[in-house]
Amino acid sequence: MKIVVGFIDTREGHAAVDAAIAEARLRGGTLVIVNSMHGGSREREEDYVSTAEAFEALQERLRSEGVGFEAHEYVRGNTPAEDVIDAAREHEASLIVIGIRRRSSTGKLLLGSNALDILHDAEIPVLCVKAST
């Protein structure tokens, strides 16, 4: 079985990777890690968009930990949410793992539009994890 992770180079993103690795080991699966590049446009480098350097470092980590994975960098101009959903469909994945932020002290809405879109559009279960405090 395959587990899709929408990568982002933040504490939440790394928490998602940690959780996805644990799930892959638990379920005997492999990872599909997704980086949305938006054709290099910097204006859209919000959540779920990471640098190529961070994405390469992630792949190094997975190789060193012996975790089976495929890496996809999407530059099609879709939103990160669309890329994650497309990757899940294309790989017939069984699970999506995303990192979400903790509630701030002001209590304002924390789920970004990409997280909401993934939750709304995913046809498979979505595991939402936070960074440890």
Place this chain on the structure above:
Amino acid sequence: MKIVVGFIDTREGHAAVDAAIAEARLRGGTLVIVNSMHGGSREREEDYVSTAEAFEALQERLRSEGVGFEAHEYVRGNTPAEDVIDAAREHEASLIVIGIRRRSSTGKLLLGSNALDILHDAEIPVLCVKAST
């Protein structure tokens, strides 16, 4: 390990129970099923609030399937989200499973306030599942 399920007597709620049972078997855990009664007030019987009859039927199912569980009906007047979060804390749970709705044809926001609150306030991973089509 313990898995908290906020029960609701809908297709999404039953999908959440199905997923939670699978997770309990996979991880060697038991379930904590939560029903928010709101002191019987019918005006708040929205999502994550189910009848006592449906909750009893769920327990019958879990017993017949040999799934270890604890059942909690909360009548403290808190929101269903608060009850789920409190149950997760009280039982030192490792995972929360909730059912969420599919995007409608009109595309309007589908995550209810309880689902959003659980995602915002949970200190542990939240697995979001949908009813099968």
